[in-house]
Amino acid sequence: xxxxxxxxxxxxxxxxxxxxxxxxxxxxxxxxxxxxxxxxxxxxxxxxxxxxxxxxxxxxxxxxxxxxxxxxxxxxxxxxxxxxxxxxxxxxxxxxxxxxxxxxxxxxxxxxxxxxxxxxxxxxxxxxxxxxxxxxxxxxxxxxxxxxxxxxxxxxxxxxxxxxxxxxxxxxxxxxxxxxxxxxxxxxxxxxxxxxxxxxxxxxxxxxxxxxxxxxxxxxxxxxxxxxxxxxxxxxxxxxxxxxxxxxxxxxxxxxxxxxxxxxx
Ligand code: NAD
Numbered sequence: 001x002x003x004x005x006x007x008x009x010x011x012x013x014x015x016x017x018x019x020x021x022x023x024x025x026x027x028x029x030x031x032x033x034x035x036x037x038x039x040x041x042x043x044x045x046x047x048x049x050x051x052x053x054x055x056x057x058x059x060x061x062x063x064x065x066x067x068x069x070x071x072x073x074x075x076x077x078x079x080x081x082x083x084x085x086x087x088x089x090x091x092x093x094x095x096x097x098x099x100x101x102x103x104x105x106x107x108x109x110x111x112x113x114x115x116x117x118x119x120x121x122x123x124x125x126x127x128x129x130x131x132x133x134x135x136x137x138x139x140x141x142x143x144x145x146x147x148x149x150x151x152x153x154x155x156x157x158x159x160x161x162x163x164x165x166x167x168x169x170x171x172x173x174x175x176x177x178x179x180x181x182x183x184x185x186x187x188x189x190x191x192x193x194x195x196x197x198x199x200x201x202x203x204x205x206x207x208x209x210x211x212x213x214x215x216x217x218x219x220x221x222x223x224x225x226x227x228x229x230x231x232x233x234x235x236x237x238x239x240x241x242x243x244x245x246x247x248x249x250x251x252x253x254x255x256x257x258x259x260x261x262x263x264x265x
Contacts, residue, residue, distance in 0.1 A: 024233020
């Protein structure tokens with residue numbers, strides 16, 4: 001029997017949602033009937049069109065809100081604007097994230113600061129801003145998009161691994177503070193997902209390793225992903241809407257890995 005999840009009547013904010021995983025999650029939330037606020041820091045015509053297209057395709061309310069998630073005041077203003085535009089914020093998905101790869105001795109301080117700000121501190125600010133409304137309405141769902149790197153480490157990713165482990169810690173803390181308020185807080189931990197960002201790295205890797213596209217994907221990128229397949233943005237969206245549904249009411253303070261077996265190794 002097909003299971004249908006309806007989030008009709010819920011209002012969702014997804015940070016960093018004009019591409020990749022965030023957009024995939026926003027699409028699944030809209031497909032399930034939620035009103036959605038998209039976000040990035042660019043404020044382009046394309047950004048606003050994405051929201052209009054989402055509204056037309058799924059028959060839901062959708063808007064685009066510019067906010068730079070590296071800035072505390074922008075993070076808090078994003079929630080206030082979403083509440084103004086959509087009438088509330090019942091679902092908050094903290095997805096915005098960046099990466100930088102370098103040995104720790106050479107890791108640029110400004111990259112460390114940006115990764116901690118965007119991948120970790122932004123969630124602290126949005127959660128703090130969204131919780132009073134969730135508590136007042138007596139319902140809420142917070143989903144933080146961490147990573148397999150929130151549970152395990154890789155060399156040369158000191159800031160990313162630290163931020164994602166921190167995000168998992170924040171998730172558990174918020175879950176305990178909200179446990180009696182019908183609000184849940186969880187982290188989804190993706191393995192490798194073929195987003196435009198990852199796709200763009202394939203040609204360089206082919207050159208560097210003198211390998212075919214297939215070999216780069218299987219033996220370089222998916223080296224640590226036992227399924228040898230990328231996870232998809234739709235699968236991330238599926239995990240999120242399940243957590244946001246009534247099925248997820250008692251799931252809180254935990255991590256859901258969608259990583260083809262990476263963290264089982
Ligand atoms: P992406 O680059 O396609 O998307 C990142 C999004 O964040 C974009 O919409 C971008 O506009 C936004 N963003 C970046 N800086 C921002 C800022 N300062 N303010 C507002 N928005 C900003 O990347 P993605 O692969 O879809 O990654 C999304 C999330 O999933 C990230 O948190 C990432 O760490 C996590 N993740 C990705 C993978 C993967 O394999 N792609 C694996 C594990 C975790």
